[in-house]
Amino acid sequence: MHLLKSRVPKLWLTARRNRQEIIKAGLNRRELFKMGLLTSGGYLVAKSGLSAWASGGCDAGDCQLGCSPPTTPFIDPLRIPPILPSRPVTDLTPAPQECPNNAINPATGLPFEGRGQYNGVLRPGTDCFQFFRRFPPEDFFITRARENTRFRITSDPHIPDQTIWGFNLGGNDPAITPGPTIVDTYDGARVVRRFNELPPQAQNGGFGVPEISTHFHNFHDAPETDGSPCRFFFRGQYYDYYRTMQTAGFDDPNTDPAERQLEFQSTLWYHDHRVGHTAENVYKGLLGFELLFNQFDTGDETTGFRLPSFPQFDIPLALTDKLIDPGTGKICFDLFGLDGLIGDKLLVNGVLQPFFEVQKRRYRFRVLDGGPSRFYELFLTNPDNPKQSIPYFVIANDGNLLPAPVRFPTSSGSGARISVAERVDIIIDFKALARDLGVKRLWLENRLEQVNGRAPTGKILPAGRPENVLVEFRLVGNAVRDNSVDPADPTVRFYALPPRPTPRITRRFRFERGNGQWQVNGRFMDCDEIRFTVNRNSAERWILENNSGGWQHPIHIHLEEFQIVRRNGQLIQPGDVEFSRKDVVRLQFNEKIELLTRFRDFRGDYPMHCHNTIHEDHAMMLLWAVQDDANDNNTRP
Amino acid sequence: MTAMTRRTWLAALGLLPAAGLVSWAEASGKSPNKETHAWQDIPPRELIRRRHLPDVALVTHEGKSVRFYDDLIKDKKVVINCVYTRCQGICVPVTANLVRVQKLLGDRVGRDIFFYSITLKPEEDGPAALERYAALHGVGPGWSFLTGKPEDIEKLRTMLGFRYADPAEDADKSNHVGMIRMGNEPYLRWSACPGQAAAAWIAKDILLEMDGPTRPAATAKSG
Numbered sequence: 001m002h003l004l005k006s007r008v009p010k011l012w013l014t015a016r017r018n019r020q021e022i023i024k025a026g027l028n029r030r031e032l033f034k035m036g037l038l039t040s041g042g043y044l045v046a047k048s049g050l051s052a053w054a055s056g057g058c059d060a061g062d063c064q065l066g067c068s069p070p071t072t073p074f075i076d077p078l079r080i081p082p083i084l085p086s087r088p089v090t091d092l093t094p095a096p097q098e099c100p101n102n103a104i105n106p107a108t109g110l111p112f113e114g115r116g117q118y119n120g121v122l123r124p125g126t127d128c129f130q131f132f133r134r135f136p137p138e139d140f141f142i143t144r145a146r147e148n149t150r151f152r153i154t155s156d157p158h159i160p161d162q163t164i165w166g167f168n169l170g171g172n173d174p175a176i177t178p179g180p181t182i183v184d185t186y187d188g189a190r191v192v193r194r195f196n197e198l199p200p201q202a203q204n205g206g207f208g209v210p211e212i213s214t215h216f217h218n219f220h221d222a223p224e225t226d227g228s229p230c231r232f233f234f235r236g237q238y239y240d241y242y243r244t245m246q247t248a249g250f251d252d253p254n255t256d257p258a259e260r261q262l263e264f265q266s267t268l269w270y271h272d273h274r275v276g277h278t279a280e281n282v283y284k285g286l287l288g289f290e291l292l293f294n295q296f297d298t299g300d301e302t303t304g305f306r307l308p309s310f311p312q313f314d315i316p317l318a319l320t321d322k323l324i325d326p327g328t329g330k331i332c333f334d335l336f337g338l339d340g341l342i343g344d345k346l347l348v349n350g351v352l353q354p355f356f357e358v359q360k361r362r363y364r365f366r367v368l369d370g371g372p373s374r375f376y377e378l379f380l381t382n383p384d385n386p387k388q389s390i391p392y393f394v395i396a397n398d399g400n401l402l403p404a405p406v407r408f409p410t411s412s413g414s415g416a417r418i419s420v421a422e423r424v425d426i427i428i429d430f431k432a433l434a435r436d437l438g439v440k441r442l443w444l445e446n447r448l449e450q451v452n453g454r455a456p457t458g459k460i461l462p463a464g465r466p467e468n469v470l471v472e473f474r475l476v477g478n479a480v481r482d483n484s485v486d487p488a489d490p491t492v493r494f495y496a497l498p499p500r501p502t503p504r505i506t507r508r509f510r511f512e513r514g515n516g517q518w519q520v521n522g523r524f525m526d527c528d529e530i531r532f533t534v535n536r537n538s539a540e541r542w543i544l545e546n547n548s549g550g551w552q553h554p555i556h557i558h559l560e561e562f563q564i565v566r567r568n569g570q571l572i573q574p575g576d577v578e579f580s581r582k583d584v585v586r587l588q589f590n591e592k593i594e595l596l597t598r599f600r601d602f603r604g605d606y607p608m609h610c611h612n613t614i615h616e617d618h619a620m621m622l623l624w625a626v627q628d629d630a631n632d633n634n635t636r637p
Numbered sequence: 638m639t640a641m642t643r644r645t646w647l648a649a650l651g652l653l654p655a656a657g658l659v660s661w662a663e664a665s666g667k668s669p670n671k672e673t674h675a676w677q678d679i680p681p682r683e684l685i686r687r688r689h690l691p692d693v694a695l696v697t698h699e700g701k702s703v704r705f706y707d708d709l710i711k712d713k714k715v716v717i718n719c720v721y722t723r724c725q726g727i728c729v730p731v732t733a734n735l736v737r738v739q740k741l742l743g744d745r746v747g748r749d750i751f752f753y754s755i756t757l758k759p760e761e762d763g764p765a766a767l768e769r770y771a772a773l774h775g776v777g778p779g780w781s782f783l784t785g786k787p788e789d790i791e792k793l794r795t796m797l798g799f800r801y802a803d804p805a806e807d808a809d810k811s812n813h814v815g816m817i818r819m820g821n822e823p824y825l826r827w828s829a830c831p832g833q834a835a836a837a838w839i840a841k842d843i844l845l846e847m848d849g850p851t852r853p854a855a856t857a858k859s860g
Contacts, residue, residue: 110852276830
């Protein structure tokens, strides 16, 4: 316990001493960072410290913090993933089936469709789509998971082409990461057909397992279509992911139909979830955005909530951090690490520290922590005047618009903090910032220090350090017409929170580590073990506990969103950014979280897990199920 | 429930998404000037070997001298953990669990899957002590207990990731890492699972790691 408290100061002292020695030798901090000798956290190269310096740097294969080659920020424009096209389902061949298409494909010797396989084994007759006949699919999307060996994260000629795994637009086009954005509305069921066209295992370039399961993170889905960890499929197969596109409560007699309008979702994402290999596969690029619109959040700033129009002024930003091998120049992954992986290169939408030219008006940015392990605390900094406090407004937490916008930095100076898989939608008013503060460019920064995969240190780094910048916004032109809502207006309201349900039972979950083994209530992930069963169309109170002072865990629960009722006994109040529907909760040092969640509509098995994907892959996950009238009263399952 | 349909709505967006496509076309295809930096062309398998799989000299519980990479890992499917014979803690349940896993895997162990248990206390655990330990636990063929020079064992342990970042925690051998590492070396496939997980699940997981890359689709053209 409290390992961090006793350890960090000593590390700081050593790092400071080493730094001073180097400074004496005549190199400043920025030069050191450029040479890869200083990490973004301000530490000297973690493992070998000065010896790495003495021997001229890190060696090929040293896939570790501080060893990545130097790179130049802000030389490439932000890329925005294209929108995945859709077509009427009548154009889809073979047509999607209620039960899996398990006929054998003579070309592969495997069933055409991977649905119906569980943990790699076909279970005939299982995983038929729930509610398929009630909501027949109208449209479909098609996309192929592929390798791209010529992917550029920067135009800097010193950095070579990268090999990534991503998704394409469904034809013979190359895969990209993040994959194409799926844009949808709640007006009819859909099918997303995903082909696995990844290369053979031995051609993975060093990491990645070509067995995939694509989770639609945060959506209200049935297990057979959720992208569940044990339902991975193989090269040469496809998998149809069917969506009812119904808000939660559609098959629950106790849900007031009017309430279902409070269950609309906005910023979701998809990512690989292959049990035991999620971290390397998502790090390799298997992720993308999935954005939902409705009659309130319309994508048109002249209607509904009048949020900045999509896609010109509504921009997804996927944050990922990477390590680059100092010998090969290729993105690398530590296959043998257990704590978590922190990279020293920040990518946004697959581009290394891009710039983005913006007009002087309001923009909505959908910021995703794409993992694998880093926590972020977001600040805006004017690089021409770093002492200015620059406001922005958080309008959504995870997939959901808040009851009202929340201003950041807070009165105590905190930025919006997100852990892996969490999202915040923020609004930045570039017109007001140009007018009131003379801003010409603006840095979106992560100032939360994190030096290993265990947890952030909690220290907020000074504003204005280039190594902490995610995106440089460049304000161009004159102020332009802006019909979008002003989040600074105190009368702005979005959805109210759905009424809090009465829980049938309270269950407790302790997330801990013993002998280096991640566990929940002292046990480990097992695809063949359902720990407990909840009653369909009921609600429960779950208590999540972390008794460690050295680790933090982003905990994600599938099927339905929850509301955080208390954090360490303190009620979450209106006006707090966590007064929200949530699908990930940060379980920080020695914390206890009380949440309420419902289990409506679908039957079957779902996971709860740590979304630090390294912890997740090492068994910090459990499966539970939903059935009618199960009446399972295990309070510490 | 919704007044807006997606198709009409997307049509209203017009050609705007195409702007994204243009910059994405630039995301692949353009090659940098390779002459500006001498990157090394090292195969990924070789990088994994350098980083994690040192070719240290070891001795098995049967007294046989072996090289870790060349003799035990290269081209093999392996399961690796750490123990020491006087361990009163986690070694006992994990070894017992691995014996159950070995039985579940039947004759695959020793035929094409190999188990290795590396001692954490080479100064105490010579081949004879390890031999007694293996016999005591009813370990079957295809499972080697390994010892060596303390500095080599330390190097092996840390490079295989059986270590804690915190030095004080790492120094406490009684609290050592209870994970089991699974490797399918020629296929660059490595993972780990808790040694105290259910034996049936560990056995299944091992088979998926070892057989996954060579299932039929892996050699056929994908559709």
